[in-house]
Amino acid sequence: MNLTLKIWRQEGPDAKGQMQTVEARDIPEEASFLEMLDIVNERIIEEGGDPVQFDHDCREGICGTCSLTINGVPHGPDNGVTTCQLHMRKFRDGDTIWIEPFRAKAFPVVRDLVVDRSAFDRIIAAGGYISVRTGSAPDANGLPIEKDHADQSFDAATCIGCGACVAACPNASPMLFVGAKASHLNLLPQGKPELDIRVLAMVRQMDAEGFGNCTNHYECEGVCPKEISADVIARLNREYACASVKEGVA
Amino acid sequence: MSPLVSTICQFWSSSIGKKVVVALTGIVLVGFLAGHLAGNLLVYVGREATNDYAEFLMHLLHGAGIWIARAVLLTCFVLHIVATIQLTRSNRAARADAYEVKTSVRTTLSARVMIWSGLTILAFVIFHLLHFTVRIDQGLADLRDPLVDRHDTYGMVVRGFQNVPVSLFYIVALTLLCSHLSHGVASIFQTLGLRSKKTRGAIKVFSWIYAAIIWLGFISIPISIMLGLVHFD
Ligand code: HEM
Ligand code: FES
Numbered sequence: 001m002n003l004t005l006k007i008w009r010q011e012g013p014d015a016k017g018q019m020q021t022v023e024a025r026d027i028p029e030e031a032s033f034l035e036m037l038d039i040v041n042e043r044i045i046e047e048g049g050d051p052v053q054f055d056h057d058c059r060e061g062i063c064g065t066c067s068l069t070i071n072g073v074p075h076g077p078d079n080g081v082t083t084c085q086l087h088m089r090k091f092r093d094g095d096t097i098w099i100e101p102f103r104a105k106a107f108p109v110v111r112d113l114v115v116d117r118s119a120f121d122r123i124i125a126a127g128g129y130i131s132v133r134t135g136s137a138p139d140a141n142g143l144p145i146e147k148d149h150a151d152q153s154f155d156a157a158t159c160i161g162c163g164a165c166v167a168a169c170p171n172a173s174p175m176l177f178v179g180a181k182a183s184h185l186n187l188l189p190q191g192k193p194e195l196d197i198r199v200l201a202m203v204r205q206m207d208a209e210g211f212g213n214c215t216n217h218y219e220c221e222g223v224c225p226k227e228i229s230a231d232v233i234a235r236l237n238r239e240y241a242c243a244s245v246k247e248g249v250a
Numbered sequence: 251m252s253p254l255v256s257t258i259c260q261f262w263s264s265s266i267g268k269k270v271v272v273a274l275t276g277i278v279l280v281g282f283l284a285g286h287l288a289g290n291l292l293v294y295v296g297r298e299a300t301n302d303y304a305e306f307l308m309h310l311l312h313g314a315g316i317w318i319a320r321a322v323l324l325t326c327f328v329l330h331i332v333a334t335i336q337l338t339r340s341n342r343a344a345r346a347d348a349y350e351v352k353t354s355v356r357t358t359l360s361a362r363v364m365i366w367s368g369l370t371i372l373a374f375v376i377f378h379l380l381h382f383t384v385r386i387d388q389g390l391a392d393l394r395d396p397l398v399d400r401h402d403t404y405g406m407v408v409r410g411f412q413n414v415p416v417s418l419f420y421i422v423a424l425t426l427l428c429s430h431l432s433h434g435v436a437s438i439f440q441t442l443g444l445r446s447k448k449t450r451g452a453i454k455v456f457s458w459i460y461a462a463i464i465w466l467g468f469i470s471i472p473i474s475i476m477l478g479l480v481h482f483d
Pocket of ligand 1: 216361439
């Protein structure tokens, strides 16, 4: 298939970027989106040009490194997949495809489509962990955990930290990410003792990074490659409010 | 600073804390609207019922009641507005560079225009207070109840809404309020952490029904007056 790509090109963090039109010719339908960009880049390199920079690592939908806002939707038009798992058969011959970085003030562009998502690492470093050794995997049922809680925690733990929630949110809010990372630990007995300090620290770090805050548009839910539900945001709101009250009076 | 004060300051300056303030003040305003509508619908009962009710409000707790209610409402209104303007500004700043192409997948028009529906409500509330509470129009302020010696609230409402531009502005503002509520009421539950998979459907329906009742209830009054169904005599 032949496509017209409109790609965001930006020389560096402080450079002014703009959209560049690139023709993508003879793209096999079974190529993934990133493979399509590889083919385009090979041609650019052959012609002595500057290849389009983009992030990727595992290319199997588990690491959360790939990004890209495709036709205005982070990770593109397919539901529940990352860009690396999106295939060209989702597009039609002759289509024009707009490719932009994940845009947010807290995710500065490094170059072209590559953005710096280390703000997420700092949110995790603020409280997204358990500070004592919890040992290796316990015996099944050795530690009773409500089935409901185990399931919800597991669903939250599927977050790969890609940042699509931020990219999709009209306010560039990372609350689906922060909520997922908090719920993942807070719902389990090992995570409970540090629930309050975890939630306070993660939310404060989130605010300090210059992200926006959730106004309940639910765009994040719609684009999350792991289809994490905004229930984790409701839980984060509740836990933050309760933790603040406890901090104030205790 | 005492630890309590510093926690309160920190809560207010945090994104979630401010959202919680918006939600709690939103509850007060939403409750007020329901009560206000119930009172207003007395115009369908007639002049005596409407004016009795107005008199009752003015004399509640020997006249203190209305001032307590006004103080609570004003505080909530101001907190709600200051918080939402600050939140909107920080949210705009968080997406410094706009997308060339952005496609929505879930959000609604009502959710996207919250600040504009809100600011219209603010403009409307100022006008509405000058119109019916402060009564800058002497003609409306001087109306007397023909039976009992008191202000004629019923007559003021009828005369007020016989003015077509005023009624049209009222209907436009109430329509934006309906939009604000259709997103806002459901948002309260999410912001306070009371929404989950099990309840999300019910919350959405509740929010829509509440917004529709408020909208239809309030706009029915100027419409009935303009159509002559509710009249001065
Ligand atoms: C009768 C008056 C009003 C009522 C009943 C009302 C109600 C509400 C409610 C229930 C919410 C949802 C709270 C939450 O996010 O959990 C809300 C949010 C909001 N309100 Fe109001 N409001 C009123 C007036 C105003 C005014 C005057 C403004 C003007 C600035 C305003 C601006 C906003 C904004 C920007 C939001 C945030 C929207 C969001 O989170 O998506 N509101 N309002
Ligand atoms: S490259 Fe690892 S998830 Fe896409």
